[in-house]
Amino acid sequence: MKRIGVFTSGGDSPGMNAAVRAVVRTCMHQNIVPFGIYEGYKGLIEGNIKQLSSRDVSNIIQRGGTFLRSARCKEFFAKEGRQKAFDNIKKYNLDGIVAIGGDGTFTGAKIFNEEHQIPFVGIPGTIDNDLYGTDYCIGYDTALNTVIDAVDKIRDTASSHNRLFIVEVMGRDAGFIALRSGIGVGAEAILIPETPTYIDKLIEKLKDQSTVEKQSMIIIVAEGDESGGAYKVAEQVKAKCPEFDTRVTVLGHIQRGGSPSALDRVLASRLGNAAVKALIDGKTNVMVGVLHRDISYIPFDKAIKHHQQINLDLLNLAEVLSC
Numbered sequence: 001m002k003r004i005g006v007f008t009s010g011g012d013s014p015g016m017n018a019a020v021r022a023v024v025r026t027c028m029h030q031n032i033v034p035f036g037i038y039e040g041y042k043g044l045i046e047g048n049i050k051q052l053s054s055r056d057v058s059n060i061i062q063r064g065g066t067f068l069r070s071a072r073c074k075e076f077f078a079k080e081g082r083q084k085a086f087d088n089i090k091k092y093n094l095d096g097i098v099a100i101g102g103d104g105t106f107t108g109a110k111i112f113n114e115e116h117q118i119p120f121v122g123i124p125g126t127i128d129n130d131l132y133g134t135d136y137c138i139g140y141d142t143a144l145n146t147v148i149d150a151v152d153k154i155r156d157t158a159s160s161h162n163r164l165f166i167v168e169v170m171g172r173d174a175g176f177i178a179l180r181s182g183i184g185v186g187a188e189a190i191l192i193p194e195t196p197t198y199i200d201k202l203i204e205k206l207k208d209q210s211t212v213e214k215q216s217m218i219i220i221v222a223e224g225d226e227s228g229g230a231y232k233v234a235e236q237v238k239a240k241c242p243e244f245d246t247r248v249t250v251l252g253h254i255q256r257g258g259s260p261s262a263l264d265r266v267l268a269s270r271l272g273n274a275a276v277k278a279l280i281d282g283k284t285n286v287m288v289g290v291l292h293r294d295i296s297y298i299p300f301d302k303a304i305k306h307h308q309q310i311n312l313d314l315l316n317l318a319e320v321l322s323c
């Protein structure tokens with residue numbers, strides 16, 4: 001390994017900058033020349049690639065977003081696009097690539113690697129936390145804290161007005177953000193894609209809860225829940241319980257921004273370092289992660305397909321604690 005390229009791809013997540021910094025500085029430490037590939041696979045196809053120095057990654061560990069920028073690139077899923085990417089890898093003499101992103105990123109890396117045998121190592125960066133083989137993905141912890149901070153504020157106004165708030169959080173296919181933030185804010189109900197949602201049962205629960213002199217109620221809904229999201233849930237609740245003063249908040253992309261938490265900064269630093277070492281050790285087609293505190297290596301195939309199991313005990317815990 002003499003020259004390594006690094007890029008961020010898919011939805012950005014807080015801590016991606018810290019991971020790039022760790023990749024670049026570990027490269028320098030190992031006498032490897034690091035290259036930044038801008039805008040993910042798009043930059044690889046267009047040859048938007050620049051050598052990076054230690055100073056290029058100064059003062060970014062605390063910054064949200066990704067200074068390498070990110071994109072969801074359809075062109076890479078066509079053979080011609082991948083050929084252009086390969087040509088640029090050859091042009092810049094890159095011996096290996098570190099890809100930071102989620103399942104779309106690693107699906108692309110796997111296909112590319114099968115065609116062109118360029119060593120790829122992935123780092124899990126997605127607030128959704130839905131990759132198998134790592135306890136946490138970079139950005140998830142920060143997103144949770146953002147949600148908790150926002151919903152605490154919603155709780156203040158909800159309690160002042162005796163209202164029911166239905167809050168939608170991100171998670172296209174996964175309920176990790178909804179579940180943990182729901183516990184963290186003491187939500188009265190949590191709706192996630194991993195379990196069936198019965199609106200009638202939910203309404204019964206809300207009616208019961210309203211008899212125990214609660215000043216406010218909060219339902220957290222993952223955007224990918226089968227109910228169709230917060231507005232859809234609100235429609236049904238309003239139709240069946242007009243006595244509730246119901247409001248909806250969709251938190252949206254604020255969940256993807258902000259300065260990374262301590263946990264995300266440390267995780268990103270460890271994984272950036274481990275990814276470079278994995279390439280040096282000849283590993284390819286794997287995602288580095290952290291399992292039970294230790295660095296883990298998981299084939300892309302597994303990381304993408306075997307969706308991390310949601311801990312249903314946590315859902316029961318939320319139920320018990322919301323009385």
Ligand code: F6P
Nearest residue numbers: 011102126127128170171172256
């Ligand atoms: O994958 C992360 C994520 O934030 C999902 O939770 C969400 O559904 C999606 O990205 C939104 O993507 P975009 O920013 O492209 O609209």
